[in-house]
Amino acid sequence: MYNINDIRNDFPILSRNVYDKPLVYLDNAATTQKPLCVLDAMREEYLNVNANVHRGVHWMSQQATELHEQARETVRQFIHAAKTTEIVFTRGTTEGINLVASSFAEDFMKEGDEVIVTVMEHHSDIVPWQLQARRKGIVLKVIPMSDDGVLDLEAYQQLFTEKTKIVCATQVSNVLGTINPVKEIVRIAHEHGVPCLVDGAQSAPHFKVDVQDMDCDFFVFSGHKMYGPTGIGILYGKEDWLDKLPPYQGGGEMIDHVSFEHTTFERPPLKFEAGTPDYIASHGLAVAIDYMNKLGLEQIEAHERELTRYAMEQLSQIDGMKIYGPKEHHDAVVSFNVGNIHHMDMGTLLDRLGIAVRTGHHCAQPLMDRLGILGTVRASFALYNTKEEIDALVAGVKRVSKMF
Ligand code: PMP
Numbered sequence: 001m002y003n004i005n006d007i008r009n010d011f012p013i014l015s016r017n018v019y020d021k022p023l024v025y026l027d028n029a030a031t032t033q034k035p036l037c038v039l040d041a042m043r044e045e046y047l048n049v050n051a052n053v054h055r056g057v058h059w060m061s062q063q064a065t066e067l068h069e070q071a072r073e074t075v076r077q078f079i080h081a082a083k084t085t086e087i088v089f090t091r092g093t094t095e096g097i098n099l100v101a102s103s104f105a106e107d108f109m110k111e112g113d114e115v116i117v118t119v120m121e122h123h124s125d126i127v128p129w130q131l132q133a134r135r136k137g138i139v140l141k142v143i144p145m146s147d148d149g150v151l152d153l154e155a156y157q158q159l160f161t162e163k164t165k166i167v168c169a170t171q172v173s174n175v176l177g178t179i180n181p182v183k184e185i186v187r188i189a190h191e192h193g194v195p196c197l198v199d200g201a202q203s204a205p206h207f208k209v210d211v212q213d214m215d216c217d218f219f220v221f222s223g224h225k226m227y228g229p230t231g232i233g234i235l236y237g238k239e240d241w242l243d244k245l246p247p248y249q250g251g252g253e254m255i256d257h258v259s260f261e262h263t264t265f266e267r268p269p270l271k272f273e274a275g276t277p278d279y280i281a282s283h284g285l286a287v288a289i290d291y292m293n294k295l296g297l298e299q300i301e302a303h304e305r306e307l308t309r310y311a312m313e314q315l316s317q318i319d320g321m322k323i324y325g326p327k328e329h330h331d332a333v334v335s336f337n338v339g340n341i342h343h344m345d346m347g348t349l350l351d352r353l354g355i356a357v358r359t360g361h362h363c364a365q366p367l368m369d370r371l372g373i374l375g376t377v378r379a380s381f382a383l384y385n386t387k388e389e390i391d392a393l394v395a396g397v398k399r400v401s402k403m404f
Contacts, residue, residue, distance in 0.1 A: 002299045007384050010035040010291075014384060024389045029174050030358055030381035031224045034288070038228060041287040042280050053279045054253060055269075068279040071286035073270070074267050078289045079200075082238050088242070088269040089277050092233035093201040094124040096220030099272060100197055101128035101237060103245040104166060111137035114163045116189075118143040118151055118180070120173040120239040123363040125199050129168070142171070145370070145393050149176035149325040153184065159194045167196045171203035175362045175376065177308070177333035179203070186216050186286035194303060195241060197211030201225055204333050205382070207301040211236050223281065227383075228288035230235060232281035232395030235272070249274040270271075292383070300383045304332040307381045307390060314394045318401060322374060333375035335362075338397060341404050343375040349400040350377075353395055 008014050011033045016023050026034065045067065050398045052069045072084045072207055085373040103207075109115075115129050118234060119142050132138055141164075142333040143156045171182045182198050195217035200209055203228035213217050218241065223232040237245070247265055251274035256264040265271045292300060311334050315321055320387035321337030337343060347359030360375045361368045370375060378392055 002295065002303060002363050004061045004255050004384070006301075007295070008386075012036065016357075016359055018354050019352055022394045024353075024355040026379040026381065026385065026389065026393060027356045027358050028205075028385070029225070029362075029384035031230070032205065032382050033286075033384070034229065035291050036226055037291055038284050038287045038327060042229065042284045045280050045283055047180065047403050050280070052276055054139070064279055067286075068277065071282040074286040074289050077385045078209075078293075079204070079234075079236055080212055081350075082212060083239060085268055086236055086239055086242060088235040088237065088272045089282055090220070090233045090235050090272075091231055091278075092222040092224070093122075093199060093220045094128075094170055094210065094222075094233075096233055096235035097125050097197070098128045098198065099248040100218050100220075100237070100245075101132050103248050103272075105129075105132035105136050105138060107244070107246050109136055109138050109278050112139065112163055113141045113165045114159075114161060115139050116141045116143060116156070116167045117163060118169045119145050120151075120176060120178065120180075120367045121168065121170055121365065122174055122199065122201065123365070125168050125170060125197075126366065127146070132261065133381075138165075139163075142366075145178075145251065148327070149173065150329075151178075151180055151185075153181070153188070156185070157188060160194075164194050166194055168199070169196065170199040170201070172331045172333070173325065173364075173367075174202045174207070174333060175335050175364050175367055176377065177328055177330040177335070179329040179331050182216065183214050186214055190215070197347055202333065206304055208297045215240050223285040223288065226285075226288060227291060228276075228285035229281040231278050233402070239268070242272070245272075247271050247274070251275045295383060302382060304385075307385055308332050308334060308386065310387055311379060311381070311390045311393070314390060315397065318394070318397055320401065321397075332381040333378060335378045335381070335385050337373065337376055338401050339404070341401065343377045345404075346397070346400055347378045349403070350393070350396045353392070353396045353399070355396050357393070 049063040125182040178362040186196040197218040198216040200221040219236040224230040254274040324335040343359040358378045
């Protein structure tokens with residue numbers, strides 16, 4: 001049963017006041033709040049079984065290792081990967097993409113080779129490739145979109161040349177809320193014989209992801225955007241690719257044998273997990289996934305879709321309102337501007353009413369250029385938000401609009 005009052009009680013921070021007003025937290029695309037069960041599990045582990053993983057023969061190390069490896073299995077099931085060895089723990093989406101960009105470009109790209117990205121990528125799926133472009137002389141090509149934020153798949157097909165080596169696309173835009181047809185994007189990439197990386201930072205928190213059905217070669221997401229702790233994320237990679245890619249960082253845990261003359265590496269996933277992992281956070285993430293599973297991904301999705309529909313309907317009735325992104329296939333993010341009111345002014349004044357939204361370019365400046373704007377106000381929803389909070393947002397936006 002989806003009982004919103006019970007759910008909100010799991011997140012005590014939601015009942016706090018800011019500026020003597022009840023907090024209305026609508027910045028979930030940036031990071032979500034954490035339920036008590038996640039905080040308790042992490043405290044419990046530090047209190048009772050804290051020991052470094054993998055290397056210890058002693059009891060606590062084995063317990064900690066078990067929790068860490070169980071977390072890998074929980075993540076595997078969550079995204080329906082075939083094997084736990086395809087699940088690499090990272091610090092987050094950004095690190096996952098940097099890992100793939102660095103290792104893939106190292107062995108599979110040469111000067112003049114091309115990577116295709118979408119115009120709505122987050123900077124974390126642009127800049128890592130640009131760093132490789134500087135290092136190796138590779139070229140970025142961009143899938144364009146329509147004015148309402150739908151990718152142009154015809155144009156996408158025209159971008160392929162014999163130099164195309166990889167395609168990277170976000171499953172959900174963190175600005176427009178567009179749900180991209182990633183399965184089709186992957187299929188087209190494979191038709192041209194190249195792999196595809198899917199950025200799941202804004203999809204994994206909101207609906208069921210199935211990496212085998214999607215058939216993507218890499219999938220990345222962040223724990224902190226789905227009720228888990230900061231500092232932990234996931235890179236899924238097909239076994240074949242993880243076997244072929246060279247290591248990203250060197251150090252402990254990722255080696256098979258080291259001598260000064262020659263070092264051999266562990267098999268994936270350890271090959272990509274140099275150093276002590278955040279094993280407390282991996283456990284925290286697994287507890288967050290259990291929490292989502294208990295509520296039910298379908299129920300979470302239905303709840304958030306209804307909030308999004310309601311928010312778009314209510315906001316669109318405000319004079320001068322411009323909502324970005326498509327009307328259909330729109331996930332739990334609503335970006336907007338009102339008349340000539342600067343997004344920062346709107347955000348700052350909403351904050352004074354206790355309403356936390358994000359303003360700015362949302363780490364997607366090329367997308368802002370495409371839209372011909374400097375930034376937007378962005379409200380983004382999570383499983384614990386309510387229609388009353390959207391009413392507060394709408395009333396707040398109306399009140400601020402009247403002041404200008
Ligand atoms: N990709 C997308 C689509 C995002 O929304 C974000 C976070 N705003 C990222 C990547 C980066 O995530 P992180 O900062 O957790 O690495």
